[in-house]
Amino acid sequence: MTDWYLQRGYGVRFEWGPTGAQRLAPDVACLVVVDVLSFTTSVTVAVESGTRVFPYAWRDDTALTFARDHAAELAVGRRKTTPASPWSLSPAALRRAPSTPRLVLPSPNGSAIAAAAGAATVVAGCLRNATAVARWLASQGYGVPERPVGVIAAGERWPDGSLRPALEDAYGAGAIIAELSERCSGFLSPEAAAARSSFYGTDDVAEAVADSSSGRELAQDGFADDVAIATELDTTSVVPILTDGAFRSR
Incomplete structure (x- = not known):
C-alpha cells in the first residue's frame, strides 16, 4: 500500500477512528484523541480530581483483570453504577463519585484508540x-x-461495527485545530482545514451537539448532563497525556 493517506508535508493532520489513528500514528510525533461523548471528556473530569486514567478497549472480564493488575478501580457501564462502584464513562457520574487514584476507563472508541495508538505522545482532547x-x-x-x-x-x-462519524468529535477536533492554526499557520492538511471550518462555521456548538444524533441518544437515555458537561467549551486547563499507560495531567 502506498502512503497517500499519511497527509505528509503537513504539520497538522486529521483522521477518523481507530483505523485512521493506526495509519497516522507511526508517522506523527503526537496523536490527539478526541471522543467528546464521552471518553476524552471523562478523562479531563477524572484527571482534574487527580486520578490517573488507564484506557482499555474492552468492557469484559479482561477489563477486570487489567484493573486488578494495575491496582485500579474499574469504571462500569452508565447504568451499572453502585455506591461501591460509582465510576463510569459518564462525566456527570465521575464528578459525583469520590476521587480515586487509579481508574481503568474502558471504551470501544476513544479508549481503544488511545490504548493502541503507539505514537510517541498521546493526548486526550475535547471541547x-x-x-x-x-x-x-x-x-x-x-x-x-x-x-x-x-x-x-x-x-x-x-450496530454492524462500522464507523459512524460523529458531529461532536468533528467539533472537538476542529476546536483544537482552530486554536493550533493560530500558532502553526499554513501547516494544516486539507482534512485538518475542513475540520477547523466545521467548528468555525457553527454559531452554537453546545446547541448543535445537544441536537445531534449522539446528543439526543444520551438525553433520551437520561444522560443529558453528560452532554452539558461535554460542551463546556474551554473550561479546563488540564492536558491529559498518556504516560506509562495512563493519562495524567502534564
Missing part, C-alpha cells in the same frame, strides 16, 4: 480543554512538518 491542548502542543513544538500532530476524531459505531 472542555481544546485551547489548553492547542497551546500545549504549540509550546512543545508540535504542529509543524518536522513534528507533525495527528488529530483523531474517534466517532461512534453503527
Whole structure:
C-alpha cells in the first residue's frame, strides 16, 4: 500500500477512528484523541480530581483483570453504577463519585484508540480543554512538518461495527485545530482545514451537539448532563497525556 493517506508535508493532520489513528500514528510525533461523548471528556473530569486514567478497549472480564493488575478501580457501564462502584464513562457520574487514584476507563472508541495508538505522545482532547491542548502542543513544538500532530476524531459505531462519524468529535477536533492554526499557520492538511471550518462555521456548538444524533441518544437515555458537561467549551486547563499507560495531567 502506498502512503497517500499519511497527509505528509503537513504539520497538522486529521483522521477518523481507530483505523485512521493506526495509519497516522507511526508517522506523527503526537496523536490527539478526541471522543467528546464521552471518553476524552471523562478523562479531563477524572484527571482534574487527580486520578490517573488507564484506557482499555474492552468492557469484559479482561477489563477486570487489567484493573486488578494495575491496582485500579474499574469504571462500569452508565447504568451499572453502585455506591461501591460509582465510576463510569459518564462525566456527570465521575464528578459525583469520590476521587480515586487509579481508574481503568474502558471504551470501544476513544479508549481503544488511545490504548493502541503507539505514537510517541498521546493526548486526550475535547471541547472542555481544546485551547489548553492547542497551546500545549504549540509550546512543545508540535504542529509543524518536522513534528507533525495527528488529530483523531474517534466517532461512534453503527450496530454492524462500522464507523459512524460523529458531529461532536468533528467539533472537538476542529476546536483544537482552530486554536493550533493560530500558532502553526499554513501547516494544516486539507482534512485538518475542513475540520477547523466545521467548528468555525457553527454559531452554537453546545446547541448543535445537544441536537445531534449522539446528543439526543444520551438525553433520551437520561444522560443529558453528560452532554452539558461535554460542551463546556474551554473550561479546563488540564492536558491529559498518556504516560506509562495512563493519562495524567502534564
